[in-house]
Amino acid sequence: MAEPLEEVNFLADSAHRSVILAALHEGPYSRAELGTITGASSATLSRILRAFERREWIVRTDHRYELTPIGTFVAIGFDDLLHRMEIEWQLRGIWGRIPTELLEFDLEWVMDATVTPSSRDDPLAPMDRAAEIERDAARSRILTHALPDPCLSAHRHGTTTGTHRLEAVVTQDVVRTVAGTPHASWVGSVLPCDQLEMFVTDADVPHVIGINDDTVYFGVDDEKGAPLALIETSDETVFTWAEWTFETYRREAVALTPEMFSRLYEADDSDDQSSLSSKLVVKK
Structure with missing residues (x-):
């Protein structure tokens, strides 16, 4: 040998x-x-x-x-x-934070993967890459516990110009955060249109998953929620898993309407700490 x-x-x-x-x-x-x-x-x-x-x-x-x-x-x-060694080098140290289901698949799917890691010089590189993918997509479906400004800006531009359709399943914290940004008026104005559908889930969302046309990305975060890497692939097995995961969460989520969004976040300060899930159930 x-x-x-x-x-x-x-x-x-x-x-x-x-x-x-x-x-x-x-x-x-x-x-x-x-x-x-x-x-x-x-x-x-x-x-x-x-x-x-x-x-x-x-x-x-x-x-x-x-x-x-x-x-x-x-x-x-x-x-x-x-x-193979380049992919292994990029993923070294973060394997344990990749969704468990993906590690159970034939790992040949990583051969098609593109990894955008964070670095000391560019700690937000994964986030910026996600925004770039979303900016170019005709249709985005995302399951997320965070919607950072670069991604919000990409979706805002696409949906308002009519070149992009967004379907998002988000946590309560995401809705609270968005409502406190300049993007709040955009969400309220676009929700009645076909360009945006938003659903709120009470379930834990451990990983950010984006399905953008025929490409899937998922985020890998550290224990504090800071981005470590963005992994994107067009592998059919991963794409099927991502669609199934997105639809599973969406079926259990509550559709957010413009009226709900307005009532929930035009309330006085004393109402801000109440449960979003209970409000959605009452108001829907």
Whole structure:
């Protein structure tokens, strides 16, 4: 088994080797073109090309190098390994916060996933990516315990211009928060229209799930609710799970009407702390 592992190490031990292999998988290149792509010195490039030729991964025709069938086989396999390790690296440390149901599926769904992590330089990157997805979607269905301003702004723009339809199942805290922002008038004005449907749930919503056209995203938060990452995918199994989860919550939720929204949040301060769920039951 040592020899195959040594070949993996041969490719992994040099960024130039893997870049050349990936480039040739796209099509034939001349030596000069490969030098431009990699930035490798002439001597380094010569060593790599000779090593690839000895392994019969490449052939040279009319001063251009191209992969052989076995070279293509290696390129595809190594690219798959790199992609898997990139995904694993991005998700390292947050696996335990991904919805349990998704971890029970065949984890091949992560091969299609795009991960937007938070960072010290950009702690709100997951939130901004969610807003970007929603801004471009014709139809959004979201199940959430939080609606941050970037996402509200994206939905507000889309629904008021008529390019976007939003169906949202939210917690009581979300309605309270929205009512205290400049977006409150938008919610009240758009609720009577076909562009927005909002449902309020008393149930715990542990994960933010968004279904935007044919793409699903879900948020991964830390123990304090701060965003750690946004994971998006078009995998059919995950999409089916997301639709089922959204519909399950929506069936048990209370539809929010403009009248309810107005009565609930134009009340005096002494009424603010009363139960939203009881108000919805009485007013609906």
